[in-house]
Amino acid sequence: MSKVLVSDPIDQAGIDILSQVATVDVNTGLKPAELIEIIGQYDALMIRSGTRVTQEIIEAGTQLKIIGRAGVGVDNVDVPAATRRGIVVVNSPEGNTIAAAEHALAMMLSLSRHIPDANASVKRGEWDRKTFVGAEVYKKTLGVVGLGKIGSHVAAVAKAMGMKLLAYDPFISTERAEQIGCQLVDLDLLMQQSDYITLHIPKTPETTHIINATTLAKMKPTARIINCARGGIIDEAALAAAIKEGKIAGAALDVFESEPLGESDLRAIGKDIILTPHLGASTTEAQVNVAIDVAEQIRDVLLGLPARSAVNIPGLGPDVLEELKPYMQLAETLGKLVGQLAGGRVELLTVRLQGELATNKSQPLVIASLKGLLHQALRERVNYVNANIEAKERGIRVIETRDASARDYAGSLRLEATGTLGTHSVTGALLGDKEIHLTDVDGFPINVPPSKYMVFTLHRDMPGIIGKLGSLLGSFNVNIASMQVGRKIVRGDAVMALSIDDPLPDGILAEITKVPGIRDAYTVTL
Numbered sequence: 001m002s003k004v005l006v007s008d009p010i011d012q013a014g015i016d017i018l019s020q021v022a023t024v025d026v027n028t029g030l031k032p033a034e035l036i037e038i039i040g041q042y043d044a045l046m047i048r049s050g051t052r053v054t055q056e057i058i059e060a061g062t063q064l065k066i067i068g069r070a071g072v073g074v075d076n077v078d079v080p081a082a083t084r085r086g087i088v089v090v091n092s093p094e095g096n097t098i099a100a101a102e103h104a105l106a107m108m109l110s111l112s113r114h115i116p117d118a119n120a121s122v123k124r125g126e127w128d129r130k131t132f133v134g135a136e137v138y139k140k141t142l143g144v145v146g147l148g149k150i151g152s153h154v155a156a157v158a159k160a161m162g163m164k165l166l167a168y169d170p171f172i173s174t175e176r177a178e179q180i181g182c183q184l185v186d187l188d189l190l191m192q193q194s195d196y197i198t199l200h201i202p203k204t205p206e207t208t209h210i211i212n213a214t215t216l217a218k219m220k221p222t223a224r225i226i227n228c229a230r231g232g233i234i235d236e237a238a239l240a241a242a243i244k245e246g247k248i249a250g251a252a253l254d255v256f257e258s259e260p261l262g263e264s265d266l267r268a269i270g271k272d273i274i275l276t277p278h279l280g281a282s283t284t285e286a287q288v289n290v291a292i293d294v295a296e297q298i299r300d301v302l303l304g305l306p307a308r309s310a311v312n313i314p315g316l317g318p319d320v321l322e323e324l325k326p327y328m329q330l331a332e333t334l335g336k337l338v339g340q341l342a343g344g345r346v347e348l349l350t351v352r353l354q355g356e357l358a359t360n361k362s363q364p365l366v367i368a369s370l371k372g373l374l375h376q377a378l379r380e381r382v383n384y385v386n387a388n389i390e391a392k393e394r395g396i397r398v399i400e401t402r403d404a405s406a407r408d409y410a411g412s413l414r415l416e417a418t419g420t421l422g423t424h425s426v427t428g429a430l431l432g433d434k435e436i437h438l439t440d441v442d443g444f445p446i447n448v449p450p451s452k453y454m455v456f457t458l459h460r461d462m463p464g465i466i467g468k469l470g471s472l473l474g475s476f477n478v479n480i481a482s483m484q485v486g487r488k489i490v491r492g493d494a495v496m497a498l499s500i501d502d503p504l505p506d507g508i509l510a511e512i513t514k515v516p517g518i519r520d521a522y523t524v525t526l
């Protein structure tokens with residue numbers, strides 16, 4: 001049975017799902033060294049934001065197949081290191097959207113009305129109504145930085161509260177922003193004109209300290225800023241200084257450059273700052289959503305099924321993947337075949353989607369072709385996650401082409417590999433939507449289902465050659481299961497495809513090429 005380690009607190013609903021297929025160990029609060037020591041026994045790791053999955057941990061996780069992040073941000077996982085090792089990383093892109101958006105809105109209102117400090121003063125026995133005079137958000141301008149899932153929900157609710165909306169997001173269209181009721185502007189204008197600014201962007205090299213002393217200086221002295229996205233997007237030292245110097249009116253932060261928040265100037269600021277300990281996703285509903293979402297994906301991957309929200313393999317819905325699966329098997333088989341025909345080091349792979357297939361997404365088929373192509377060199381180490389990276393690291397260039405006019409089969413796939421030993425091509429199609437057939441090898445039409453062990457020859461089409469090859473193989477006790485010749489003209493060049501029952505014993509390939517008329521011979525294992 002598989003083993004799953006849950007290293008941060010997750011809802012029981014997730015544990016119940018994992019327990020259907022695996023032994024589940026819940027072991028939270030581990031130090032990095034402790035995690036490194038035990039991770040080698042586990043097939044899957046499920047985390048929230050508390051566990052930092054470094055390259056060292058990934059390398060120690062020799063059995064790991066999947067890392068599941070019960071939440072959105074995967075910035076606590078070294079995704080490139082996982083990808084190189086062929087480990088799927090999945091998250092829950094939507095499970096806590098509403099929770100995080102509502103936390104940002106709660107922060108905005110709490111900040112405007114000084115609710116945390118007013119509450120604390122009443123609890124201390126005071127009745128101070130002067131200190132806590134607030135401001136209304138109605139008719140004020142909210143600047144939303146990042147108009148994705150959370151930013152859009154915040155915008156929709158703020159609009160209903162009568163706020164005017166500006167948004168900065170270089171990756172969305174003006175039309176999309178207008179649909180949500182936002183005017184798309186550049187960051188400078190948003191900083192200058194907003195009364196409230198709320199951040200909903202991922203932490204990337206581009207967004208790290210995107211809010212700094214310079215951008216803060218553009219804000220109105222009455223404006224407030226809210227960060228429920230990621231620590232490090234705001235330069236905390238510059239923010240503390242801006243509030244203390246009265247350059248801005250206040251801030252509310254749920255996330256910090258370093259968590260848990262240690263020594264910080266932010267703590268010393270009174271009622272103009274609200275700090276919460278990364279609570280954006282901490283609602284009962286969100287925790288059930290993300291736990292189920294991620295546990296289901298871990299269960300599926302451990303059962304050999306695709307994950308629906310993998311961050312390091314093509315994002316295809318389960319229905320699309322289901323439809324493409326037979327073609328992915330075709331692509332992988334053709335990749336294995338063309339790689340072995342090409343031999344040596346392949347430098348260029350051309351993937352051509354033909355007929356009906358030409359309208360399909362090519363990326364999964366390219367990845368499956370590369371997985372097949374690299375199988376000879378990497379065996380089980382190559383998978384859908386790392387095939388692209390492994391190919392890039394080996395300097396294999398990939399060209400994708402489409403030919404919707406190809407009509408021989410409803411849909412077919414042609415792979416051409418060029419390497420240090422020459423160029424070879426293979427084409428295949430699905431018969432009856434499922435059965436893989438090779439339909440062309442090196443430009444010669446054939447129609448054979450691939451088998452585990454095969455021999456291909458390039459020869460001159462002439463009387464007696466098939467018999468001679470048959471006797472030669474027979475003399476070495478090789479049993480031929482099927483044989484077919486593909487030729488373009490009678491007595492011209494031809495290709496022979498033989499399925500054999502066992503691997504071709506060593507040394508026989510050289511004997512085959514000695515048969516008069518046979519120019520080249522290849523043995524492949526699929």
Ligand SMILES: NC(=O)c1ccc[n+]([C@@H]2O[C@H](COP(=O)([O-])OP(=O)(O)OC[C@H]3O[C@@H](n4cnc5c(N)ncnc54)[C@H](O)[C@@H]3O)[C@@H](O)[C@H]2O)c1
Binds near residue numbers: 093146147169206
């Ligand atoms: N506090 C919490 O507990 C909590 C909970 C959930 C999510 N989050 C965080 O909230 C953030 C947003 O999550 P989401 O689900 O809305 O993500 P999302 O991917 O749906 O939206 C992110 C948006 O940011 C935009 N963006 C990316 N780079 C940008 C840049 N340089 N400048 C401006 N915009 C940029 C993208 O175009 C996208 O529209 C993430 O950082 C996530 O980790 C925090």
Ligand SMILES: O=C(O)CC[C@@H](O)C(=O)O
Binds near residue numbers: 048049050072096280
């Ligand atoms: O695990 C958490 O509670 C935080 C999750 C949140 O930061 C996320 O990115 O989804």
